[in-house]
Amino acid sequence: xxxxxxxxxxxxxxxxxxxxxxxxxxxxxxxxxxxxxxxxxxxxxxxxxxxxxxxxxxxxxxxxxxxxxxxxxxxxxxxxxxxxxxxxxxxxxxxxxxxxxxxxxxxxxxxxxxxxxxxxxxxxxxxxxxxxxxxxxxxxxxxxxxxxxxxxxxxxxxxxxxxxxxxxxxxxxxxxxxxxxxxxxxxxxxxxxxxxxxxxxxxxxxxxxxxxxxxxxxxxxxxxxxxxxxxxxxxxxxxxxxxxxxxxxxxxxxxxxxxxxxxxxxxxxxxxxxxxxxxxxxxxxxxxxxxxxxxxxxxxxxxxxxxxxxxxxxxxxxxxxxxxxxxxxxxxxxxxxxxxxxxxxxxxxxxxxxxxxxxxxxxxxxxxxxxxxxxxxxxxxxxxxxxxxxxxxxxxxxxxxxxxxxxxxxxxxxxxxxxxxxxxxxxxxxxxxxxxxxxxxxxxxxxxxxxxxxxxxxxxxxxxxxxxxxxxxxxxxxxxxxxxxxxxxxxxxxxxxxxxxxxxxxx
Ligand SMILES: *Cc1c(COP(=O)(O)O)cnc(C)c1O
Numbered sequence: 187x188x189x190x191x192x193x194x195x196x197x198x199x200x201x202x203x204x205x206x207x208x209x210x211x212x213x214x215x216x217x218x219x220x221x222x223x224x225x226x227x228x229x230x231x232x233x234x235x236x237x238x239x240x241x242x243x244x245x246x247x248x249x250x251x252x253x254x255x256x257x258x259x260x261x262x263x264x265x266x267x268x269x270x271x272x273x274x275x276x277x278x279x280x281x282x283x284x285x286x287x288x289x290x291x292x293x294x295x296x297x298x299x300x301x302x303x304x305x306x307x308x309x310x311x312x313x314x315x316x317x318x319x320x321x322x323x324x325x326x327x328x329x330x331x332x333x334x335x336x337x338x339x340x341x342x343x344x345x346x347x348x349x350x351x352x353x354x355x356x357x358x359x360x361x362x363x364x365x366x367x368x369x370x371x372x373x374x375x376x377x378x379x380x381x382x383x384x385x386x387x388x389x390x391x392x393x394x395x396x397x398x399x400x401x402x403x404x405x406x407x408x409x410x411x412x413x414x415x416x417x418x419x420x421x422x423x424x425x426x427x428x429x430x431x432x433x434x435x436x437x438x439x440x441x442x443x444x445x446x447x448x449x450x451x452x453x454x455x456x457x458x459x460x461x462x463x464x465x466x467x468x469x470x471x472x473x474x475x476x477x478x479x480x481x482x483x484x485x486x487x488x489x490x491x492x493x494x495x496x497x498x499x500x501x502x503x504x505x506x507x508x509x510x511x512x513x514x515x516x517x518x519x520x521x522x523x524x525x526x527x528x529x530x531x532x533x534x535x536x537x538x539x540x541x542x543x544x545x546x547x548x549x550x551x552x553x554x555x556x557x558x559x560x561x562x563x564x565x566x567x568x569x570x571x572x573x574x575x576x577x578x579x580x581x582x583x584x585x586x587x588x589x590x591x592x593x594x595x596x597x598x599x600x601x602x603x604x605x606x607x608x609x610x611x612x613x614x615x616x617x618x619x620x621x622x623x624x625x626x627x628x629x630x631x632x633x634x635x636x637x638x639x640x641x642x643x644x645x646x647x648x649x650x651x652x653x654x655x656x657x658x659x660x661x662x663x664x665x666x667x668x669x670x671x672x673x674x675x676x677x678x679x680x681x682x683x684x685x686x687x688x689x690x691x692x693x
Contacts, residue, residue: 206315232440238265241430264310269299277292278292280582292612292615312426317352349377357383361389369623382688385673438614453609456479456615459616488571541553591617591621594618594619
């Protein structure tokens with residue numbers, strides 16, 4: 187059952203439960219399983235399967251030390267009644283005034299969860315998985331403090347998943363002034379006795395790198411262990427977050443089958459707005475599990491470090507950082523790329539360790555030409571600057587009467603740039619957030635009058651498009667702000683230690 191080990195070494199292995207509980211490998215690598223892809227999921231019967239059916243199969247395959255009953259309970263708790271759609275992740279066709287050539291794309295709406303971003307799909311599941319990682323004895327030996335850096339959406343989705351979870355605390359760091367007003371309010375109004383929310387003076391990469399260092403701090407870990415506390419991660423470096431995302435690629439395929447858009451076995455393409463490479467990596471996992479995916483199209487915003495990497499083989503994070511209207515993709519260090527490099531190099535831990543070492547010390551690495559060629563067989567790419575994002579929001583509305591958020595708009599723009607592979611029977615754009623999380627940018631892009639207040643923007647947007655804001659966003663207007671802490675990057679570690687004392691109590 188010790189199926190997981192680090193991307194950087196096979197020296198130590200562990201179970202899926204241990205990988206989920208600890209979040210990141212002790213050597214700083216990410217947990218991977220060599221069993222991935224050795225067993226395939228059958229796609230012929232997918233059309234008859236519900237989201238929960240598919241989730242059960244995928245999770246059992248990838249998390250083999252959980253019992254079927256444990257998985258079924260997690261799936262039930264995570265998705266039964268928590269999403270505003272019976273499909274959990276509904277697929278909608280983008281219908282045009284006139285039929286375009288080559289068929290119209292579909293949009294996979296991933297934002298119907300409690301916080302209106304795709305991260306809910308994973309973060310409704312992760313706490314349930316984590317709650318079942320305890321040892322065989324009835325009372326878990328330690329409390330867990332979840333420490334998470336967010337570029338805007340992970341924070342709230344993690345807070346919603348972990349608030350008041352037994353034996354667990356959660357601390358969220360967000361880059362102050364670099365998330366949308368609605369995103370910030372979603373976090374700072376979070377209730378729950380076990381939550382801490384703190385702004386950081388810096389950008390997401392600064393916060394995420396510091397969180398990784400906090401996890402690697404042995405002395406801090408020892409001090410916390412004396413108090414019965416371990417740290418863990420809710421970022422997509424945790425396999426417990428990645429695995430639930432594999433499910434919706436299969437669910438999209440099932441819906442394409444049901445719509446008669448494809449036949450079982452047909453190849454499809456997915457276009458994925460990307461920051462930390464977690465969402466699109468889950469698509470690659472789906473491909474390894476047997477889903478007929480012809481290409482995964484990686485869509486970036488102006489922080490196009492992944493576009494440059496996928497076209498040249500050089501990853502270089504020494505470049506200007508742009509704060510854009512798609513804040514959740516404003517990332518220069520894409521953590522999950524490490525797992526992709528692992529699998530596409532046939533599990534070459536030494537290579538991965540040396541590339542990550544170069545990234546940490548020189549801010550740059552280059553992959554061998556042969557590896558780049560293999561990567562390009564699977565991943566296509568494109569990017570959109572802010573003017574293009576705004577234009578994409580406008581043209582998607584004009585051509586399809588469909589409103590998209592700025593992250594989804596990066597993907598929409600890139601779909602227009604990257605020609606469809608002839609072998610692919612359908613193209614699916616992953617929609618990662620509700621447009622109402624970014625009402626100002628969306629209203630501006632549609633050429634509407636934009637009032638000073640974001641909630642007034644929501645009303646303008648609703649009126650002009652005949653859509654309705656999700657109730658959990660509209661009601662933020664009345665919610666009380668409960669968190670106003672702000673620290674420098676240097677203050678994050680002691681903030682975490684203090685939160686462990688304050689929120690997890692004496693033992
Ligand atoms: C997190 C996020 C992304 C990027 O997802 P990754 O898994 O980090 O690639 C894209 N869009 C939205 C709205 C997000 O919240």
